[in-house]
Amino acid sequence: MFRIIRIRKTWYIVSGILIALSVASLLIFGLRVGIDYSGGTIITYETTDSTATNVIENKLKELDINSYQVKPSSNNQILVKTIQLDNNQHQSLSQKVLADIPDIKEVKYDSIGPSIGQDLRNKSIIAVMLASLAIIVFIAFAFRKVPKPLSSWKFGFLAVIALLHDLLITTGLVSLLGHFFIWLEVDALFITALLTVMGFSVHDTIVIYDRLRENFIKNRHKPIEITAEESVNQTLARSINTSLTTIIVLTALMLLGGLSIKHFIVVLLIGIFIGTYSSIFVAAPLLVSWHKNKK
Numbered sequence: 001m002f003r004i005i006r007i008r009k010t011w012y013i014v015s016g017i018l019i020a021l022s023v024a025s026l027l028i029f030g031l032r033v034g035i036d037y038s039g040g041t042i043i044t045y046e047t048t049d050s051t052a053t054n055v056i057e058n059k060l061k062e063l064d065i066n067s068y069q070v071k072p073s074s075n076n077q078i079l080v081k082t083i084q085l086d087n088n089q090h091q092s093l094s095q096k097v098l099a100d101i102p103d104i105k106e107v108k109y110d111s112i113g114p115s116i117g118q119d120l121r122n123k124s125i126i127a128v129m130l131a132s133l134a135i136i137v138f139i140a141f142a143f144r145k146v147p148k149p150l151s152s153w154k155f156g157f158l159a160v161i162a163l164l165h166d167l168l169i170t171t172g173l174v175s176l177l178g179h180f181f182i183w184l185e186v187d188a189l190f191i192t193a194l195l196t197v198m199g200f201s202v203h204d205t206i207v208i209y210d211r212l213r214e215n216f217i218k219n220r221h222k223p224i225e226i227t228a229e230e231s232v233n234q235t236l237a238r239s240i241n242t243s244l245t246t247i248i249v250l251t252a253l254m255l256l257g258g259l260s261i262k263h264f265i266v267v268l269l270i271g272i273f274i275g276t277y278s279s280i281f282v283a284a285p286l287l288v289s290w291h292k293n294k295k
Contacts, residue, residue: 019168025172029179031186035081035083040111045078053072127195128194165282184266201276208239236280247269250272
């Protein structure tokens, strides 16, 4: 049997270090915010010219447009994301690109204003908050028959604490990687990935908590530390196997999938790895520590 609960202070220290590093990365590097939130222009070109990406980048520089992203997409398409362009800048860019690449065609043009980006950012924050509140209420209801001295609200509250731990560390790692890779930006897909990580992580935590509840009901007089240790070990193989199979699939998608979803897959990979760690080494130990301190 692995002594996970007994050395829980070690996991608290590891998590504390990871959180400190994540906060430091966010303060030093910040997040590379996509135009979904900051506002800007998205242009989709279609061409068979293999040099199109370099040509478009050079034309953007000629127009003194320094904030941009140019990346190939599927079906011979190229996605260009820049700061807000006016009509003159848009026309100048199209003419310059067309002069060097005769077969290029503008497939789509979208402009997102700063007010729309701000609205999306606010809605994303509200979505995460509502999801956390719903998780607390659901777990408290699902564990309402847990025997005393345990409390169903403890299960829900600590599950969300573990989730916030996952989101903070994941966001910190995205901040660090985004400093070196321009394609790793924060946009609507990033929030979608975080919400997916929340669902995956809380599912794993509930499995461990449910086994702990069952064992506690069977052996009420046994110390909760021993019961939690047994529960975590009984679900350990299941948690690792589930996460490992998911990580294998996501790795294949990252290596073989398109560039447009690469940042989404990377966030999922980081989040699922951290979520598995927190479900085993943070969520259950926190419940034991709170129970023992309260006692």
